Amino acid sequence: MVDVPFDTVAGVPPAEVGEVELYHPRSWWTRYVFSQDAKVIAIQYSITAMSIGMVALVLSWLMRLQLGFPGTFSFIDPNQYLQFITMHGMIMVIYLLTALFLGGFGNYLIPLMVGARDMVFPYVNMLSYWVYLLAVVVLASTFFVPGGPTGAGWTLYPPQAILSGTPGQDWGIVLMLVSLILFIIGFTMGGLNYVVTVLQARTRGMTLMRLPLTVWGIFTATVMALLAFPALLVASVMLLLDRLLGTSFFMPTLVEMGTLTKYGGGSPILFQHLFWFFGHPEVYIVALPAFGIISDLISVHARKNIFGYRMMVWAIVAIGALSFVVWAHHMYVSGMHPYFGFFFATTTLIIAVPTAIKVYNWVLTLWRGDIHLTIPMLFALAFIITFVNGGLTGLFLGNVVVDVPLSDTMFVVAHFHMVMGIAPIMAVFGGLYHWYPKVTGRMLNEALGRFHFWVSFLGAYAIFFPMHYLGLLGMPRRYHDIGETAFVPASAHDLNAFMSVAALIVGFAQLVFLFNLIWSLFKGREAGGNPWGAASLEWQTPETPPGHGNWGKDLPIVYRWAYDYSVPGTAMDFVPQNEPPAGLSAQGAHP
Amino acid sequence: MAETVLINQVEPPARPAGWRGIAADWSSDQRAFKNVSWGKAMMWIFLLSDTFIFSCFLLAYMTARMSTTVPWPNPSEVFALTIGDKNIPLILIAIMTFILISSSGTMAMAVNFGYRRDRVKTAALMLATAAFGATFVGMQAFEWTKLIMEGVRPWGNPWGAAQFGSSFFMITGFHGTHVTIGVIFLIAIARKVLRGDFDVERRGFFTSRKGHYEIVEITGLYWHFVDLVWVFIFALFYLW
Numbered sequence: 001m002v003d004v005p006f007d008t009v010a011g012v013p014p015a016e017v018g019e020v021e022l023y024h025p026r027s028w029w030t031r032y033v034f035s036q037d038a039k040v041i042a043i044q045y046s047i048t049a050m051s052i053g054m055v056a057l058v059l060s061w062l063m064r065l066q067l068g069f070p071g072t073f074s075f076i077d078p079n080q081y082l083q084f085i086t087m088h089g090m091i092m093v094i095y096l097l098t099a100l101f102l103g104g105f106g107n108y109l110i111p112l113m114v115g116a117r118d119m120v121f122p123y124v125n126m127l128s129y130w131v132y133l134l135a136v137v138v139l140a141s142t143f144f145v146p147g148g149p150t151g152a153g154w155t156l157y158p159p160q161a162i163l164s165g166t167p168g169q170d171w172g173i174v175l176m177l178v179s180l181i182l183f184i185i186g187f188t189m190g191g192l193n194y195v196v197t198v199l200q201a202r203t204r205g206m207t208l209m210r211l212p213l214t215v216w217g218i219f220t221a222t223v224m225a226l227l228a229f230p231a232l233l234v235a236s237v238m239l240l241l242d243r244l245l246g247t248s249f250f251m252p253t254l255v256e257m258g259t260l261t262k263y264g265g266g267s268p269i270l271f272q273h274l275f276w277f278f279g280h281p282e283v284y285i286v287a288l289p290a291f292g293i294i295s296d297l298i299s300v301h302a303r304k305n306i307f308g309y310r311m312m313v314w315a316i317v318a319i320g321a322l323s324f325v326v327w328a329h330h331m332y333v334s335g336m337h338p339y340f341g342f343f344f345a346t347t348t349l350i351i352a353v354p355t356a357i358k359v360y361n362w363v364l365t366l367w368r369g370d371i372h373l374t375i376p377m378l379f380a381l382a383f384i385i386t387f388v389n390g391g392l393t394g395l396f397l398g399n400v401v402v403d404v405p406l407s408d409t410m411f412v413v414a415h416f417h418m419v420m421g422i423a424p425i426m427a428v429f430g431g432l433y434h435w436y437p438k439v440t441g442r443m444l445n446e447a448l449g450r451f452h453f454w455v456s457f458l459g460a461y462a463i464f465f466p467m468h469y470l471g472l473l474g475m476p477r478r479y480h481d482i483g484e485t486a487f488v489p490a491s492a493h494d495l496n497a498f499m500s501v502a503a504l505i506v507g508f509a510q511l512v513f514l515f516n517l518i519w520s521l522f523k524g525r526e527a528g529g530n531p532w533g534a535a536s537l538e539w540q541t542p543e544t545p546p547g548h549g550n551w552g553k554d555l556p557i558v559y560r561w562a563y564d565y566s567v568p569g570t571a572m573d574f575v576p577q578n579e580p581p582a583g584l585s586a587q588g589a590h591p
Numbered sequence: 592m593a594e595t596v597l598i599n600q601v602e603p604p605a606r607p608a609g610w611r612g613i614a615a616d617w618s619s620d621q622r623a624f625k626n627v628s629w630g631k632a633m634m635w636i637f638l639l640s641d642t643f644i645f646s647c648f649l650l651a652y653m654t655a656r657m658s659t660t661v662p663w664p665n666p667s668e669v670f671a672l673t674i675g676d677k678n679i680p681l682i683l684i685a686i687m688t689f690i691l692i693s694s695s696g697t698m699a700m701a702v703n704f705g706y707r708r709d710r711v712k713t714a715a716l717m718l719a720t721a722a723f724g725a726t727f728v729g730m731q732a733f734e735w736t737k738l739i740m741e742g743v744r745p746w747g748n749p750w751g752a753a754q755f756g757s758s759f760f761m762i763t764g765f766h767g768t769h770v771t772i773g774v775i776f777l778i779a780i781a782r783k784v785l786r787g788d789f790d791v792e793r794r795g796f797f798t799s800r801k802g803h804y805e806i807v808e809i810t811g812l813y814w815h816f817v818d819l820v821w822v823f824i825f826a827l828f829y830l831w
Binding site: 238 | 620
């Protein structure tokens with residue numbers, strides 16, 4: 001007998017709604033370019049995000065070259081260095097990770113995993129991508145306007161963001177804000193689709209507690225994004241008005257280049273509150289989909305059900321809710337009432353509880369599992385390590401008294417790169433290696449993949465582990481050139497050079513990965529429908545890659561959760577979600 | 592929503608009431624909100640997101656107003672009109688508020704007649720709602736003009752804190768944009784109602800999906816929301 005975890009199949013309820021009539025493309029243009037199919041939109045999102053991500057990668061090389069070998073590269077002046085920092089951060093956080101996790105993975109996986117034919121509003125979904133593309137184009141255009149992109153740092157703190165001391169004061173900051181506003185509009189159109197699809201368009205038998213954790217992660221992150229991005233929208237609009245119309249929402253009375261500015265009476269701290277009310281949930285908007293993806297990868301590749309599924313779900317929801325009440329821990333040095341510091345430090349440390357539950361559950365899933373060290377599994381293990389590493393330094397920075405001396409040092413840079421740079425990108429890679437066979441029908445090249453993994457993982461440690469030490473020495477972030485300083489020993493400069501070389505090598509490994517993506521599309525090994533022997537619904541499609549409408553004639557019926565691996569007494573070591581229990585045929589399930 | 596037509600072959604089992612009902616719905620398959628169509632769910636979630644936008648605007652404005660070190664202009668005096676020889680405070684805003692709230696009434700009636708498939712009355716009431724909305728925006732334009740003539744600018748005004756003008760133009764402008772978009776939607780959908788699109792299930796120009804009378808109610812949700820937001824702006828900006 002098959003063990004059905006949550007409720008025995010007394011009968012799958014009848015269909016509540018009729019079939020949706022899909023939009024049928026009639027030409028090449030509507031099939032592949034202005035496509036309303038979530039799968040095509042997902043690929044469009046992914047390619048755009050990875051393309052602009054390559055720009056950010058090159059920017060990180062330039063920064064590392066300057067930091068590792070100061071004075072050697074005369075073409076990087078201090079202004080450009082600030083511009084590189086700003087664009088690198090903004091692109092990586094918003095235009096790459098957010099877009100790739102929600103627009104890319106979300107669009108592809110949500111309809112397949114919940115058993116829908118498409119997103120609920122395919123036309124709006126299509127618009128979402130095109131507005132996102134417009135946002136990316138506007139952002140990229142700042143490299144070519146007079147004065148170049150803004151150098152305000154990815155946090156865009158006023159007053160400096162719009163004053164003349166900051167590069168990109170003419171065009172860069174204006175286009176950056178416009179681009180952010182466009183991104184938020186585009187994301188909202190997609191995000192509404194993801195949320196409604198998960199809540200209202202699941203197939204028969206698919207309860208919320210049978211969803212794969214990937215869907216839970218993306219769903220919760222999308223809800224958070226719909227509530228957090230409004231704060232960024234408002235902050236962007238107000239900063240834009242300050243810059244263009246001369247309002248003083250965020251601008252106090254101040255002197256610029258010896259003359260009194262027209263501004264007065266505004267509050268820079270207000271911007272910080274609005275920004276971080278978005279900014280902190282944003283950390284979890286990229287982390288929660290990663291959590292979900294990693295949970296699924298570990299379960300599939302260790303051939304074992306995820307440990308504590310319900311706790312995993314509630315931990316995701318709890319992290320999502322808590323992340324809205326911790327934002328001011330980014331502002332300990334901005335000046336606030338000590339009781340507020342106490343409150344925000346406490347809430348920040350409480351987040352460690354659900355996060356630790358997740359980490360323990362991953363490890364307990366691995367415990368005595370049949371671990372296959374496939375490339376997705378390697379990336380999943382790397383995720384756990386880098387995430388724990390970054391999470392532990394988060395405990396340091398969450399405490400006011402520890403944060404104040406460490407603030408604005410390389411320690412912070414090391415922390416957030418570990419926790420929301422390296423860790424989510426490991427989940428992205430793991431996910432791409434895992435689902436690429438479903439998207440293309442071919443496996444990614446194994447040898448290139450292993451090379452990519454080891455260079456990326458060890459290389460990322462070579463870059464960011466020593467950075468913690470530099471931060472503890474007091475080396476500040478965002479400095480173009482440290483110069484001669486008493487507290488920074490000469491050996492620190494050698495370490496910086498070492499990190500820069502590592503960064504270049506890791507960067508080149510990503511080019512190998514891109515080559516692999518393209519090469520395997522034509523030359524990769526044929527994958528078949530379910531190469532990993534996975535139980536969740538997206539691997540049970542009648543065609544691979546899934547056709548328009550995903551499921552052929554009949555929608556699948558779900559009888560169990562997504563984690564029936566190594567169930568005793570079954571023929572295979574996994575039971576697909578849509579496999580009826582013994583004694584029930586698929587047709588005769590229920591009228 | 593368009594395509595979510597209930598299949599009536601199987602009588603659904605009686606659902607428990609109250610909290611137990613909510614728990615049962617959320618632990619069931621297919622839909623968390625039973626009897627809520629996709630379109631309506633989407634509008635509700637969008638409005639939740641929009642609530643956060645207006646909340647951020649209003650909180651930012653209130654922060655500015657509370658922390659300003661120079662006097663905040665007195666709204667009762669700034670927004671007073673002299674009619675005849677009487678100076679009546681907030682009279683224009685009062686009329687605007689009355690008009691907008693009345694428009695919610697006509698909107699609710701339009702929804703009712705829509706579900707009765709009374710094309711002419713539905714379209715007439717939607718157009719009446721749109722007319723109220725357009726009147727509101729027109730009066731807002733009058734108010735803006737009057738203030739600008741008196742020297743109020745986003746970056747300053749004759750009476751005190753510069754943030755008064757900035758917040759005023761930003762918040763009422765953002766709300767007015769919402770009303771304007773609502774008016775456009777009302778007119779577009781009234782046209783479809785009048786043409787009988789929802790009786791013959793004519794396909795949408797962009798989405799190529801069949802239209803239903805429910806879109807009247809969804810437009811109504813948006814309209815009532817814009818109304819509700821105005822009540823908060825009225826209370827927090829004008830009456831404070």
